[in-house]
Amino acid sequence: MTHERPAHRWIRWPNDPDRPRFGYGADYNPEQWPREVWEEDLRLMEEAGVTIVSLGIFSWARIQTGPDTWDFSWLDELMDRLHESGIAVDLATATTSPPPWLVTAHPEVLPVSHSGRTVWPGSRQHWRPTSPVFREHALRLTRALAERYGRHPALAAWHVSNELGCHNLYDYSDDAAAAFRAWLRRRYGDLDTLNEAWGTAFWSQHYTDWNQILPPRAAAFIPNPTQDLDFTRFSNDALLEHLRAERDLLRRITPEIPVTTNFMVNHHTRDLDYVRWAHEVDFVANDHYVRLDETGRDELSFSANLTSGLARGRPWFLMEHSTSAVNWKPVNLAKREGQLHRDSLLHLAHGADAVCFFQWRQSRAGAEKYHSAMVPHAGPDSRVFRDVVELGRLLREDLAEVAGSERLPARAAVVFDYQSWRAVERPSLPSEEIDYHREALEWYQTFLDLGIRADIVPVDGGWDEYDLVVAPLLHMVPGHLADRVNRYADRGGHLVTTYFSGTVDADDHVYLGGHPGAFRDLLGIRVEEFSPLPEGVAVPLDTGGSGDLWTEEATVTGRDVQTLARYGDGPLRGRPALTLRRIPGGGTASYTTTRLSARARRGFLLRITDEAGVGSELPEPLRGCVELAVRTAEGAEYWFLSNRTDEGVVLADLPGTPLTGTAGAHLPPDGVAVLRVERP
Known part of the structure; x- marks a missing residue:
């Protein structure tokens, strides 16, 4: 999948079509x-x-x-x-x-x-x-x-x-079944390849004729995971x-x-x-x-x-x-x-x-x-x-x-992957409590809490250009994506990924040899077994804060790997919870073996943003209280300042000319102010 920009043709305004307007x-x-x-x-x-x-x-x-x-x-x-x-x-x-x-x-x-x-x-x-x-x-x-x-x-x-x-x-109709078989023929070419991809040796599911294949209709127990995943892909493609x-x-x-x-x-x-x-x-x-x-x-x-x-x-x-x-x-x-x-x-x-x-x-x-x-x-x-x-x-x-201006890219990004989202919220996984969207949102919220702009970028997008990239729950990693992640860190980028990442390939087959599979060498750690936590159970970290939902018994295997936080209690006491590996090219690759609490995530991200040289553009008193988003056009930036709190905020020590409100204005709860900032 290319990360080039898709084609773009905007609304054809009937009158004065070349004038930008909302x-x-x-x-x-x-x-x-x-x-x-x-x-x-x-x-x-x-x-x-x-x-x-x-x-x-x-x-x-x-x-x-x-x-x-x-x-x-x-x-x-x-x-x-x-x-x-x-x-x-x-x-x-x-x-x-x-x-x-x-x-x-x-x-x-x-x-x-x-x-x-x-x-x-x-x-x-x-x-x-x-x-x-x-x-x-x-x-x-x-x-x-x-x-x-x-x-x-x-x-x-x-x-x-x-x-x-x-x-x-x-749709699980006969029309869908016929179209699904045609889609599978295009994807796999022959039944041997399909049987290998679907792991049909398990539970006697080996197919010898295309007409034997059906959509994953109601079954006695857990359906074939790759068949189910492919039906999701097919259903998306049918609508497309x-x-x-x-x-x-x-x-x-x-x-x-x-x-x-x-x-x-x-x-x-x-x-x-x-x-x-x-x-x-x-x-x-x-x-x-x-x-x-x-x-x-x-x-x-x-x-x-x-x-x-x-x-x-x-x-x-x-x-x-x-x-x-x-x-x-x-x-x-x-x-x-x-x-x-x-x-x-x-x-x-x-x-x-x-x-x-x-x-x-x-x-x-x-x-x-x-x-x-x-x-x-x-x-x-x-x-x-x-x-x-x-x-x-x-x-x-x-x-x-x-109107007509574009987003000014930030220096940090959260990578969002629809394929991994699908894959980590299916049956028969170590935990059914994983929430991909929540994990990605919480990392984004931590950037907001620090007053640091971060873009949400699709996994096939141009995230290579960012100084710092957080890729939470990047679970499904085809070979080309693993290579791209490695190149990013080798070229000096600062990568953060999380538990249950790098685990399976595009066919939902587990990478063997220990977790986190595709990223094991890059991160310099090895995990033999996952240890998800029951709902409501949290484990303390020795640096403050805690982790919940998931833990992993990680062993450091690589050179230049620092343990930034360890588990402070329980069966994993003393084991790494947060690690950072320094890459010879100047980049870093960090990993968290648990779902971090807000406090722990904030402290960790503060350290990583410092490593990457990424900071806030907001004055100290506004960081966390106000979200900053920036659009840009020739000669100007437009700063959108949104109050994230339920109390008023005074906008002071900011550049630019107000387009809404006045300089030093009081921004009420739910208020948004816009400033025009001249560019040299």
């Missing part, structure tokens, strides 16, 4: 409302400063009312009216949820669950990614939309489907193939219009490989919903940072987030005052050049009627709408010059 708007679902409401919508959009809406996302049943009957009249009217109002359209292909007439005529497009049950209509995304029947009908609709609206002056971008794989990533099919058709008919789809980069979407998806769209778009808990603010920053990493630092589109409460949690809390602006500006800080919400007007009926919107049930005379109007003014006036 997109601002929402999913717009006018088909839910009578025409008299449309007039009020357009008036309120103008008041709010809306510049773009995503249109037609769930409108297949309204556009195509039968196999050969179409109704474009309402969409024609809205496209024209939006254009007259100066609002661009991100037009969806509307293929995300098939209409009742289609699934009634062709029930074979419906997915089949792991246990063999049909997934029936009545919700959304009730279609098989591998169904040739569904593909035929979806492409017919896509073609009809492209031919009708491809030259419409309001059209700014194509929006393929919606949140692909949110509910239909895994659908994206390509719609995209390629759109590009043939409307080559000048950029094409995207909305990713779901967050704390729980694990099995979609957005590193690869980013190369298939003209610009990256993401949907993100903040967690209203103690990690929510930092998790939002982490996800926005990772989205920027997928976009390789170039502008991206926040397609959906919420103005206030969502509707799909056990308890759905409203955002407090200031959080609507904070969440939007944090995404902006990490490179978003379009900030949009789900949705424009809060629904009266349906499954998401209690999900917040730009125009709430209370109407425009509400705090939410007043906040929406003020955010539109900020983007249009105070922050206009920031």
Whole structure:
């Protein structure tokens, strides 16, 4: 996988297309409302400063009312009216949820669950990614939309489907089984290679004919791990193939219009490989919903940072987030005052050049009627709408010059690997308590606590350029990645990795000879056996702080290896918990054999950042209290300063000219300030 930048074509703004500007708007679902409401919508959009809406996302049943009957009249009217109002359209292909007439005529497009049950209509995304029947009908609709609206002056971008794989990533139907076998033939070529990769000598699973292979449907016990992993990869690729099919058709008919789809980069979407998806769209778009808990603010920053990493630092589109409460949690809390602006500006800080919400007007009926919107049930005379109007003014006036700028790379990075995330959270591992995303987020939070900027970079990205790289739980390490990690340290880079890293290859086969396998020589340590800890058990470290979740009985085997911390109690008392090996080229390679507490991780990272010469750009009093993210354009940097605390912070001793607020301003809880800093 190359770590070159994916292609990038931005929104085609209908008026003055070369002028950078921020997109601002929402999913717009006018088909839910009578025409008299449309007039009020357009008036309120103008008041709010809306510049773009995503249109037609769930409108297949309204556009195509039968196999050969179409109704474009309402969409024609809205496209024209939006254009007259100066609002661009991100037009969806509307293929995300098939209409009742289609699934009634062709029930074979419906997915089949792991246990063999049909997934029936009545919700959304009730279609098989591998169904040739569904593909035929979806492409017919896509073609009809492209031919009708491809030259419409309001059209700014194509929006393929919606949140692909949110509910239909895994399908275990016969269509999926046939497509899975074809995928495996391409991957392995012959059955001998597949049998070796899957380790089918275990439990008498040896295959002698391709037709014997099935998706990993409900089984008596633990399924074959590599078969299960390959089905995850295949399922990702099946959806990616659908994206390509719609995209390629759109590009043939409307080559000048950029094409995207909305990713779901967050704390729980694990099995979609957005590193690869980013190369298939003209610009990256993401949907993100903040967690209203103690990690929510930092998790939002982490996800926005990772989205920027997928976009390789170039502008991206926040397609959906919420103005206030969502509707799909056990308890759905409203955002407090200031959080609507904070969440939007944090995404902006990490490179978003379009900030949009789900949705424009809060629904009266349906499954998401209690999900917040730009125009709430209370109407425009509400705090939410007043906040929406003020955010539109900020983007249009105070922050206009920031549009088009790119992320300024930090000197430190956290490497994020979707393959390892999948691999460490599967059955039959030493511990089911491993949480890949949490581990990566906690290292990122420690950088934030130290006031040090760090980028989140995909494992195939250009992390070689950073002075310091933390690669937590880098568990699945193909040979080429192991070589790359070794070269990074040999050239003077400072590497940190953690427990359960370097353990298996791309086929999920364990590297023999002792752990951490692929990194054993680089780190200069050897582990014979893993020793995970029960939930709630922690072991003290002799340098302060503790470790939990996992321990390893490590032995130092290499030269120039220092033990930075040892276990202070328990059966591993005196054994290395943290090690550092000095590499002849000036780099270092560090390893932690446990999940470090916040205190231990902070002390360790302070030492490693000092080794790497990486420090904070913030004045001492602001470190940890304020997050700094920086965008850059010719002649200027834009410093986004976000308050991470629940108390006010005074911004003092900072360079630059305020674009929001005033010099030495008091930054309230959830507040974000932006400074313009001249570059020499």
